[in-house]
Amino acid sequence: MIPVDPATKTYDATMVKKFDELIAPKGLSWTLLDILPKSLNAGENAGFLTQEGAKRLDVSGHLKAGIPVCPPEGDAGTGMVATNAVKQRTGNVSAGTSSFSMIVLEKPLSKPYEMIDMVTTPDGSLVAMVHCNNCTSDINASTRLWRVTPTVEV
Numbered sequence: 217m218i219p220v221d222p223a224t225k226t227y228d229a230t231m232v233k234k235f236d237e238l239i240a241p242k243g244l245s246w247t248l249l250d251i252l253p254k255s256l257n258a259g260e261n262a263g264f265l266t267q268e269g270a271k272r273l274d275v276s277g278h279l280k281a282g283i284p285v286c287p288p289e290g291d292a293g294t295g296m297v298a299t300n301a302v303k304q305r306t307g308n309v310s311a312g313t314s315s316f317s318m319i320v321l322e323k324p325l326s327k328p329y330e331m332i333d334m335v336t337t338p339d340g341s342l343v344a345m346v347h348c349n350n351c352t353s354d355i356n357a358s359t360r361l362w363r364v365t366p367t368v369e370v
Contacts, residue, residue, distance in 0.1 A: 314353075
C-alpha cells in the first residue's frame with residue numbers, strides 16, 4: 217500500500233503521482249486513488265454493513281445489515297495502543313512466533329529502506345516497522361530438541 221502522509225491523513229501524494237506516472241503508458245481507465253480504499257483514522261465511521269455483506273459473512277442469516285464498521289486495525293495498532301507507544305519518539309517491540317519493532321517517527325525517513333515497512337499509528341503518525349518472521353518459534357524448536365524425558369525405574 218502507499219504510505220499515509222501524516223499531515224494530510226491520506227495517501228502520500230508524491231508516491232501516488234509516481235505510481236500513476238508509471239502506469240500511464242498502459243492506458244488504463246483508472247488511477248491509483250480510484251481503486252484504493254479511503255484512508256480513515258481509527259475510530260472514524262467507515263460505514264455500515266450492507267445486506268449483501270451480512271450474507272457473505274454469515275450465510276445462516278443471523279448477522280443483520282446496519283452494523284457500524286470502523287477502519288480495520290491489526291495487531292500492530294493494537295500493540296501500539298496497549299504499550300502506549302503512539303506518540304512520536306516512542307516505540308514498542310513484540311516477541312512471539314514472529315517479532316517486530318515499531319518506532320513512531322518525528323519526520324519521514326530520508327530515503328526508503330528495504331527492511332523497514334512504513335505503517336501508521338491509529339491516529340495517522342508515521343511508524344517505521346521492522347518485522348522478522350522467526351522469533352520464539354526457533355526457541356520453541358530448540359527447547360523441544362533438548363527436552364529430556366525423565367525415565368522411571370520400577
